[in-house]
Amino acid sequence: MLTADLIADxxxxxxxxxxxxxxxxxxxxxxxxxxxxxPVGSEPFRGRAAIVGFYSRIExxxxxxxxxxxxVAGSSAAFHFRVLTELPDAVVEVEPIDIMTFxxxxxxxxxxxxxxxxxxxxxxxxx
Numbered sequence: 001m002l003t004a005d006l007i008a009d010x011x012x013x014x015x016x017x018x019x020x021x022x023x024x025x026x027x028x029x030x031x032x033x034x035x036x037x038x039p040v041g042s043e044p045f046r047g048r049a050a051i052v053g054f055y056s057r058i059e060x061x062x063x064x065x066x067x068x069x070x071x072v073a074g075s076s077a078a079f080h081f082r083v084l085t086e087l088p089d090a091v092v093e094v095e096p097i098d099i100m101t102f103x104x105x106x107x108x109x110x111x112x113x114x115x116x117x118x119x120x121x122x123x124x125x126x127x
Contacts, residue, residue, distance in 0.1 A: 008072055034051060
């Protein structure tokens, strides 16, 4: 049965996968036919294979993900979080607000991520 606690656990599991998992680990948080619209207004990714492809862009890069705030209502969650991604010459930071819907087992059925390029902060790495 889908509960607020199950949804909150699913969000935390997703963020843990974003921080330290492979693209397949992250995609495993989603249903087989899930959709991703990241950022909102872009062409959605549909299905597990497309979702693996989407997250493969960050695979192998050092990352940190931090939940800032989470709200759960019904079968959905809205949450603000921070992601730091270490590139060869810079550290990139973005703080999106995601809205997700979940199936009865707590897997992500849809994700819409609210951010735009102006929200991205990039700090050059020092040697």
